[in-house]
Amino acid sequence: MIRLFLENRIGVLFLLPVIITIYFFLNYHTGYYLPSVEVNLGLWNIKTLDVTIFSLISAFLILVNAVGLNILININEFFDKNAYIVSLLYVVTMSFYHSFYSLNGSLIAHTFIILMLYQFFKLKQNIDGRAQVFNGALFAGVAATFFPPLLISLPFIITMVLIIRPFYLRETFLCIFGFGTPIIFALVYVWTSNTEINWMILDDKTNSQLQTDFIVSMVVFAVLLTLSIFSLSARLQKSSIRLKKQIQIIWVLIILAIFLGVVDFLFFKQIERFSLLMIPLSILLSYSFYHKNYGIVSSVVFYLTMLYSVLKFFIFSPHHSF
Secondary structure, three states, rough: HHHHHHHHOHHHHHHHHHHHHHHHHHHHOOOOOOEEEEEEEOHOOOOOOOOHHHHHHHHHHHHHHHHHHHHHHOOOOOOOOOOOHHHHHHHHOOOOOOOHHHHHHHHOOOOHHHHHEEEEEHOOOOOOOHHHHHHHHHHHHHHHHHHHHHHHOHHHHHHHHHHHHOOHHHHHHHHHHHHHHHHHHHHHHHHHHHHOOOOOOOHHOOOOHHHHHHHHHHHHHHHHHHHHHHHHHHHOOOOHHHHHHHHHHHHHHHHHHHHHHHHHHHHHHHHHHHHHHHHHHHHHHHHHHHHHOOOHHHHHHHHHHHHHHHHHHEEEEEEEOO
């Protein structure tokens, strides 16, 4: 399977809905990730809908994010040729999180973070970038309204811009204004609707197995990331300055995601906010599969991870009807 996604075959994207459907089918029949009739949309309050509707929207967004992330990588030529391994990695790694199976604000935020990266990757050092800076910051601000921990991300956003662009006071103001505009609208909504901000995504601390999944997945991702760093270092020696700066932006996003995840775990005993890591990790992990020395090891580790992501439904589920 990995070989198919490593090649320039756009048709493999049709396998993604099949993989997503399999995960949803297994979860539906085992109840591993408990469905919710309420969805926390951050500053936009908690909404109540049919569980099936939430699941369908979540599945659709997972697919959109996976394909969108892959398009982002291909148009910016992160690899020597078009490849679709990033989309597969995003789907499989996200399958370890509750938001894969039931909609919440963090998954919606993923969509807008990807759109933010799309804008920032369009920046060039010597060409006016005001439109890209404003649009990218605007998308980040929208993401923050759905995922309130991102309200503190403005310094990280500005850092991303400064990695590619020289410091321009006007662009910095545009970045602040773009980031703040959707947040102001959302706060006005909070005030006029007389609602409180719920910082809890879900009560996943009651499910110890989810935290076991997190530990297993993080160990695996750490192994793959280590291999990717060695592979990436070899790639960057021959790459353009532009690609090097784009990779630096990815690292800033990783630092932000780890910070938010650690804070969330310490204060709320939750792991769900670590899901933001899956966006940059899906990009960096892909490099390990292209290295002639580490490719086989990475493939074995990935297949074991994918196997565990399926077997857990049968081994650890509270109940199943197979």
